[in-house]
Amino acid sequence: MADEIFTSPRLAVLYDALDPDRDDLDAYLDMVGEFGARSVLDVGCGTGTLACLLADRGLEVVGVDPAGASLAVARGKPGAERVRWIHGTAESLPVLSVELAVMTANVAQVFLTDEDFVSTLRAIRRALAPHGLLVFEVRDPSRRAWLGWNREETFSSTSIDGVGDVEAWCDLLDVQGELVSFRWTHHFTGRGESATSDSTLRFRSRESVAACVGTAGFALQEVRGAPDRPGREMVFIVSAGTGRVP
Numbered sequence: 001m002a003d004e005i006f007t008s009p010r011l012a013v014l015y016d017a018l019d020p021d022r023d024d025l026d027a028y029l030d031m032v033g034e035f036g037a038r039s040v041l042d043v044g045c046g047t048g049t050l051a052c053l054l055a056d057r058g059l060e061v062v063g064v065d066p067a068g069a070s071l072a073v074a075r076g077k078p079g080a081e082r083v084r085w086i087h088g089t090a091e092s093l094p095v096l097s098v099e100l101a102v103m104t105a106n107v108a109q110v111f112l113t114d115e116d117f118v119s120t121l122r123a124i125r126r127a128l129a130p131h132g133l134l135v136f137e138v139r140d141p142s143r144r145a146w147l148g149w150n151r152e153e154t155f156s157s158t159s160i161d162g163v164g165d166v167e168a169w170c171d172l173l174d175v176q177g178e179l180v181s182f183r184w185t186h187h188f189t190g191r192g193e194s195a196t197s198d199s200t201l202r203f204r205s206r207e208s209v210a211a212c213v214g215t216a217g218f219a220l221q222e223v224r225g226a227p228d229r230p231g232r233e234m235v236f237i238v239s240a241g242t243g244r245v246p
């Protein structure tokens, strides 16, 4: 189940306005060209920014996400009719044979147990063509990004068309080993209302990610950095290979 921040209609409509700088997607657009992919599966596509950009370039695109409210935002975007949107998780995908699958914006960190992560990776592998690639990013745990997840460092006040002024900030709730819990608060100043959404992400080590990737039957090809966040992210490029999905 996705977090409230993605499933609540009144929070999902804020996502793009509160995080308008999507330089992070440039590297994925570049990799589509680098790998010569003509079909892309965007797992955890959220409000569909990347999926729409890819479809606009003439690619065949499938976007899947369990958060219906985020998908509703995606479906309302110009050109969204060129994307095949699927409401669900990777496990619920129909038969596909895409050349590239992606998980952007640290979607891979939402899987808290190895069982869930491996199950998702296996489902993605089933959706890929025999030599298809999966690219996904996770935050480098050694950078301890959560140390900046406090009101002082995350506060923003944004005027959003049709919504009004929204103040947003993040508070760290708990750190238990690799599991980091935090709360986003959104205050709708015009209405005098607030909404909170709690999340937990797993900060896996490179070795732990690589082990899950291997268990799911992928071959690790490369781990590179994210150009827009140097030294902070690990971008995994893994190949479905030709073997049987375990």
Ligand SMILES: C[S@@+](CC[C@H](N)C(=O)[O-])C[C@H]1O[C@@H](n2cnc3c(N)ncnc32)[C@H](O)[C@@H]1O
Residues within 6 Å of the ligand: 001, 002, 003, 006, 043, 044, 045, 046, 047, 048, 049, 050, 064, 065, 066, 067, 070, 088, 089, 090, 103, 104, 105, 106, 107, 110
């Ligand atoms: C930080 S958002 C990223 C959205 C999008 N990839 C982007 O770049 O803007 C994380 C997304 O992961 C989705 N998500 C949560 N649980 C998931 C699951 N089990 N399978 C696939 N996506 C999931 C959420 O609904 C949300 O849309």
